[in-house]
Amino acid sequence: DIQMTQSPSSVSASVGDxxxxxxxAHQGVSRWLAWYQxxxxxxxxxxxxxxxxxxxxxxxxxxxxGSGTDFTLTISSLQPEDFATYxxxxxxxxxxxxxxxxxxxxx
Amino acid sequence: QVQLQESGxxxxxxxxxxxxxxxxxxxxISNWSYYxxxxxxxxxxxxxWIGRIYASGRITYNPSLMxxxxxxxxxxxxxxxxRLTSVTATDTAVxxxxxxxxxxxxxxxxxxxxxxxxxxxx
Numbered sequence: 203d204i205q206m207t208q209s210p211s212s213v214s215a216s217v218g219d220x221x222x223x224x225x226x227a228h229q230g231v232s233r234w235l236a237w238y239q240x241x242x243x244x245x246x247x248x249x250x251x252x253x254x255x256x257x258x259x260x261x262x263x264x265x266x267x268g269s270g271t272d273f274t275l276t277i278s279s280l281q282p283e284d285f286a287t288y289x290x291x292x293x294x295x296x297x298x299x300x301x302x303x304x305x306x307x308x309x
Numbered sequence: 310q311v312q313l314q315e316s317g318x319x320x321x322x323x324x325x326x327x328x329x330x331x332x333x334x335x336x337x338i339s340n341w342s343y344y345x346x347x348x349x350x351x352x353x354x355x356x357x358w359i360g361r362i363y364a365s366g367r368i369t370y371n372p373s374l375m376x377x378x379x380x381x382x383x384x385x386x387x388x389x390x391x392r393l394t395s396v397t398a399t400d401t402a403v404x405x406x407x408x409x410x411x412x413x414x415x416x417x418x419x420x421x422x423x424x425x426x427x428x429x430x431x
Contacts, residue, residue, distance in 0.1 A: 234415055236417050238418075244423070245405055245421035245422060245423055246356065246405075246418070246421055247421070248417065248418060251410075251417045252417075289355065289356060291416075291418075293411060293415045293417050294414050294416075296369065296416075297358050297372065297373070298358045298416040299358070300355045300356040300357070300358075301355065302355050303355060
């Protein structure tokens, strides 16, 4: 299985801050990477797929980049509803695997 | 609006079989554009993909669970189901069903159910 790692494991930020989360795959996955947002007690919500394509309805303050083994999720201006845990997932090498998550909480 | 809803027992005894059903509304599991997946998340741990079923009946499992898991579909009821045999405490988790907009080679989960907590305990 492809191991996924994320950094940082948690970040404290304020409304309006720019937040960057990184994800690393232990072998190359081209651009086959997705990002999900999960709030406590809720199901994950797809934000981005194919490394940089925004899922329908996702605000443009979210963006993704990267290819191969290194990927980034950026929130350009953090909003109150963005405090959550974010997971990356490699999508094309079976079985698909998820990162351990990055929690974004209020400073 | 696509909606998925998990249902099934919340408590299962060790060595018994876990059974969950996902009821889909707003779409059809016979839709050849999508796959239908099961994923689980133990408390405080990352998500783990269990497997998926396609309209053709093709099913793919996570090799780590393949010996104990089966997924099936009921097109008349627009449901798909998960069975996991010989459960232990390590199978305690929130189980999610989800729609997958990927293809034969990719898994991208665009709509999820709310999740069902399943606890394995005597």
